[in-house]
Amino acid sequence: MGRRKIEMKMVRDNNLRQVTFSKRRNGLFKKANELATLCAAQVAIVVFSPGGKPFSFGHPSVDVVSQRFMNQDYSRTKPPHVVDDDPKEAEGGVQDLNQQLTHLLKQLQMEKQRGEELNKALKANRATCKYKKPINQLNLDELLDMKTSLEKLRENLQGRVSEIEASSSLLLLNKANNESEN
Structure with missing residues (x-):
């Protein structure tokens, strides 16, 4: 329409x-x-x-x-964020903030794209999942294989959580620095 x-x-x-x-x-x-x-x-x-x-x-x-x-x-x-009477300095501060905003918007767009790619990969993975039977119907070899896969998944998740915590800490430090400058 x-x-x-x-x-x-x-x-x-x-x-x-x-x-x-x-x-x-x-x-x-x-x-x-x-x-x-x-x-x-x-x-x-x-x-x-x-x-x-x-x-x-x-x-x-x-x-x-x-x-x-x-x-x-x-x-x-x-403006309240301008310390000196020089308008060019005020523009410089605004331009810095605009550059930060642009950078953050680009990061956000990249993360959205990454999320879409992960969703596609997840859907593809579900289609090829080898554990289609209920867990109580798996034999010993399949259960051991599943255990190994889950342990690998756990390691990957712990690594990803560490990355996210590090990123979060950096964002909090950056925010604290920006607030202390103002």
């Missing part, structure tokens, strides 16, 4: 209007975040739901951007 062109007019049904608002709001905030990330722009958006509830997005924050807008002077209202 694909995507359809939606006529731009007021949604009459209240429930459908709320759902549309939520989806469009998330898309709007995502695009604003992309704009801030790609262009090192300062962005602020404030929207009110059909029920009157306020929602906001700001980069670096709504307060900083609104103050800058009201004062029309960057030197009077600098």
